Ligand code: ADP
């Protein structure tokens with residue numbers, strides 16, 4: 001067996017491979033395209049395609065595909081083989097520059113939110129050379145963007161790349177103002193921590209709710225859950241360890257920097273974190289990671305659940321998006337510096353993020369909105385739906401001192417007055433990390449913790465990059481026009497703190513009192529569900545910002561709102577239908593069968609011993625019968641709600657009905673089923689219980 005450095009990236013057409021298989025001028029020209037975004041001429045593309053094909057074929061690949069991220073949230077691929085017929089009846093392997101650069105999948109079945117209807121029926125995919133091609137399942141996968149013929153983005157990668165470009169443009173303007181003339185690019189990076197559950201395949205197969213919706217729609221709490229906190233960072237079971245080892249191998253071969261693995265809070269819950277990388281690549285890698293997790297789990301007789309809330313009453317799964325911005329020379333712009341001058345620059349970038357998060361709370365909330373994640377946010381285990389920022393004690397003290405022009409009580413006790421040269425030197429925060437904050441500064445990066453485990457991280461980073469780019473744009477406009485840079489800078493930092501400090505909260509985000517304070521006193525937004533927040537994607541301030549920066553067009557925004565709402569409605573509607581089906585065909589019959597056996601046994605006992613009261617049996621049969629009656633009634637109520645939802649005139653109205661009618665009706669049906677589970681003999685229950693599922697993996 002070879003060592004990790006030997007097989008790391010063995011399935012990736014990375015820089016090492018490019019350098020070794022491309023001629024010097026082809027390599028140089030491709031490198032320019034990757035680093036600076038220059039256009040690639042067809043001669044170079046042909047040479048790259050040929051080299052890629054030879055390299056992939058030597059590793060057993062027979063097909064190629066343009067790998068893209070449509071608005072379904074998962075990845076899509078259509079495979080074409082390399083073969084091309086020769087006159088003598090044989091075949092040769094071919095792959096042209098044209099095929100590398102552009103593909104034309106029949107894309108009519110991907111969601112477009114009406115975009116394609118107004119333009120062209122077909123879309124095209126375009127090579128993204130900034131993310132390396134790789135081999136998966138004997139197929140050469142080429143990361144691509146997916147657009148309509150009118151140039152409208154039909155995917156998540158295109159706006160992500162546009163948002164990175166917007167951030168780069170505005171951050172460079174700021175750096176120039178600070179006298180930095182050498183930096184060429186500013187890039188945002190992300191390290192996403194991915195949570196997931198592992199359960200056995202055998203049990204999964206017995207639960208229609210898991211198979212059709214990814215989460216359990218029924219299930220009483222097990223006697224033991226996560227109360228003892230004995231799972232978090234606990235010893236990893238052999239079956240899970242074998243899965244993790246295999247997973248790491250697969251990810252490393254794909255050049256994914258899988259780094260940390262541990263058990264999470266809930267039983268059967270685990271986490272994997274890679275080392276951070278460029279946002280675009282991190283997004284591709286996270287999509288791949290989720291896919292590989294499912295595949296590797298299957299090989300181990302397991303199923304990897306990526307749903308945000310697979311089990312009620314047990315912690316859900318999220319994805320922490322660790323985000324920072326750095327220059328091409330590796331300077332992290334969110335790192336406090338060594339000198340007051342560097343710290344002034346840091347404070348400006350920090351303020352840009354504070355302003356961005358406050359001004360665009362709604363966009364950040366929207367970027368993580370799915371039916372699944374709605375169950376998790378605010379469920380006392382995950383950040384609430386209210387967005388706030390945690391900065392830590394030291395930074396807070398610095399900001400307060402600046403705001404009030406008072407002495408900074410930090411290590412240096414520096415008086416802070418106008419002019420950046422007196423901004424203090426301060427250290428990284430050393431106070432306790434606040435785990436309840438949705439958006440926390442953790443020393444040299446921000447950790448956005450509201451993402452759901454199954455979300456593509458693209459959406460959150462599109463909004464984050466764009467909102468911060470917008471703050472920087474406004475700052476750069478003012479500073480470029482200022483006669484005295486240092487005074488203007490100091491004033492702007494102060495103004496930002498004054499105007500936006502309401503978004504900063506260092507207390508316990510899980511506390512109900514905080515939600516009241518946030519909404520009633522601070523005026524922060526609290527969009528509890530997808531139906532609440534999604535329509536605001538089109539609010540004028542949001543659309544103006546995103547369109548102004550060139551990240552989305554108005555049509556793209558409208559289509560995305562519609563697709564996200566459709567996705568929300570469809571997901572819940574499928575859950576409702578699955579519940580009705582399970583309640584009618586599995587749960588009610590199971591309870592009935594148990595009740596009738598209990599009744600029969602009581603009759604038999606009474607026949608044998610007439611003096612017996614059989615109070616236990618009659619009480620049980622009564623309780624069971626009450627539950628089946630409630631189930632029958634609530635099933636009808638749910639059916640009725642489903643009918644009403646289907647008559648909604650448009651998608652916004654439909655989402656509102658899903659929130660107000662359907663979800664509450666599902667809750668109502670669940671209750672008698674879960675209560676019945678607690679008094680029904682285990683042998684009769686038609687599928688594995690929470691206890692079985694959560695403690696089933698050995
Ligand atoms: P935890 O939050 O679990 O304590 P860390 O903070 O060490 O763990 O790291 C979590 C993730 O943050 C990892 O993916 C790591 O690579 C990433 N990370 C670390 N530094 C940065 C940075 N400057 N920018 C973006 N991500 C980062």
Ligand code: MG
Pocket residue numbers: 193320447
């Ligand atoms: Mg973390």
